[in-house]
Amino acid sequence: MDKKIVIVGAGVSGLIAAQQLEKYGYSPVIYEADKRVGGRVQSDEVEGYVLDRGFQVLLSAYPMAKQYLDYKTLNIKSFVSGSYIFKNGEQLCIGDPLRDISLLWPTIFSKVGLFSDKLKVFKLRQILKKKTIDAIFKDEEVTTLQYLQRFGFSEAIINNFFKPFFTGIFLETELRTSSRMFEFIFKMFGEGEAVIPKKGIQEIPNQLLSKLKQTDVKYQQEVETIKEHTLVFKDASKVTFDYCIVATEASGIIPNMANAVNGWKSTQTLYFEVDASMVFKKHMIGLLAATDDALVNSISFPHTKNTPNKLLSVSVVKQHSFNEFELIKRIAEELKSYFNITTIKHLKTYNIKKALPNLDTVAYSVYPSETQLTNSIYLAGDTLLNGSLNAAMVSGELAAKAIHEKITGYVE
Numbered sequence: 001m002d003k004k005i006v007i008v009g010a011g012v013s014g015l016i017a018a019q020q021l022e023k024y025g026y027s028p029v030i031y032e033a034d035k036r037v038g039g040r041v042q043s044d045e046v047e048g049y050v051l052d053r054g055f056q057v058l059l060s061a062y063p064m065a066k067q068y069l070d071y072k073t074l075n076i077k078s079f080v081s082g083s084y085i086f087k088n089g090e091q092l093c094i095g096d097p098l099r100d101i102s103l104l105w106p107t108i109f110s111k112v113g114l115f116s117d118k119l120k121v122f123k124l125r126q127i128l129k130k131k132t133i134d135a136i137f138k139d140e141e142v143t144t145l146q147y148l149q150r151f152g153f154s155e156a157i158i159n160n161f162f163k164p165f166f167t168g169i170f171l172e173t174e175l176r177t178s179s180r181m182f183e184f185i186f187k188m189f190g191e192g193e194a195v196i197p198k199k200g201i202q203e204i205p206n207q208l209l210s211k212l213k214q215t216d217v218k219y220q221q222e223v224e225t226i227k228e229h230t231l232v233f234k235d236a237s238k239v240t241f242d243y244c245i246v247a248t249e250a251s252g253i254i255p256n257m258a259n260a261v262n263g264w265k266s267t268q269t270l271y272f273e274v275d276a277s278m279v280f281k282k283h284m285i286g287l288l289a290a291t292d293d294a295l296v297n298s299i300s301f302p303h304t305k306n307t308p309n310k311l312l313s314v315s316v317v318k319q320h321s322f323n324e325f326e327l328i329k330r331i332a333e334e335l336k337s338y339f340n341i342t343t344i345k346h347l348k349t350y351n352i353k354k355a356l357p358n359l360d361t362v363a364y365s366v367y368p369s370e371t372q373l374t375n376s377i378y379l380a381g382d383t384l385l386n387g388s389l390n391a392a393m394v395s396g397e398l399a400a401k402a403i404h405e406k407i408t409g410y411v412e
């Protein structure tokens with residue numbers, strides 16, 4: 001088709017939009033400010049280790065991920081369905097014995113919560129297994145904390161497990177995130193696994209890029225302004241288009257556009273090298289039970305080569321005033337004090353100021369036409385729906401469908 005379609009941003013939503021447009025017979029052009037694809041989904045290699053930019057996992061049950069990704073080629077590595085909880089010098093454990101029978105007794109006798117809490121976790125999993133995603137996102141919205149309290153969970157399991165676990169997912173410490181998002185994520189954990197490609201989270205956008213056959217990707221092309229039918233770049237050069245999908249934060253480059261999000265959630269991820277003897281027995285995330293004093297939220301040991309030393313990832317969500325040197329020192333002290341982990345050396349710190357959009361309400365999807373901003377400009381990205389990789393994929397697909405519908409008059 002001869003319509004000139006451009007996409008601003010080669011993150012996950014932009015790559016999905018391009019793939020969908022190719023399916024319709026178009027040959028879009030992507031303009032990306034960075035040197036590579038991925039957006040917020042990137043990895044770096046440092047001293048032989050693959051470091052994801054922020055601790056990120058893919059939930060294998062995401063409907064869109066199952067549709068667009070080839071898990072076998074990604075060589076995904078799964079976390080065991082459970083967590084180690086560190087509290088008052090003890091290492092506790094809670095997990096899913098239906099998937100790993102060895103977790104049965106540790107979970108039953110764990111002091112993470114009451115025995116009735118563990119029965120409620122099982123009950124909630126069964127309820128959400130039967131509840132459709134559509135029903136979840138049509139339900140009333142309360143905060144996640146209110147939802148857990150209404151369900152009857154004790155303060156013990158909320159503080160020891162739910163708060164640290166979902167703080168790491170929602171990137172906020174008070175569980176103010178919509179109950180719709182909680183139900184969706186809990187359902188996805190129940191129906192699949194938390195996985196990471198062996199070579200890092202960057203492999204996801206890399207694979208999406210490899211599937212594009214009719215798309216031209218232009219790197220280090222930073223867009224300054226988008227006007228009707230025209231892109232204006234930082235170097236003052238211009239490109240005209242028939243249709244444009246903005247698959248990056250739009251408020252800064254589209255004049256007079258209101259912010260689509262109520263701010264952004266931030267996080268920090270620190271990577272350390274540690275002795276192999278420090279690695280957990282099972283490949284699970286380590287959580288620090290809710291405490292006012294500590295900065296560490298969670299830790300994990302990404303898959304690495306069979307070497308004497310291993311990689312440790314540390315996530316920090318709480319706000320603080322430490323400079324980088326002070327932060328590294330403080331985290332090393334907390335690792336020793338709370339987890340009995342001694343670090344060999346610090347490798348890198350990622351300060352991710354725009355990690356997740358802070359949305360007042362969340363949705364799973366919208367009508368494709370709702371992605372249209374002007375006659376020629378359409379929006380994509382998780383800011384339209386909810387803060388997840390799945391939402392990024394949904395929105396990219398929707399924007400492409402909207403343009404196709406506009407051009408052809410055909411509604412799928």
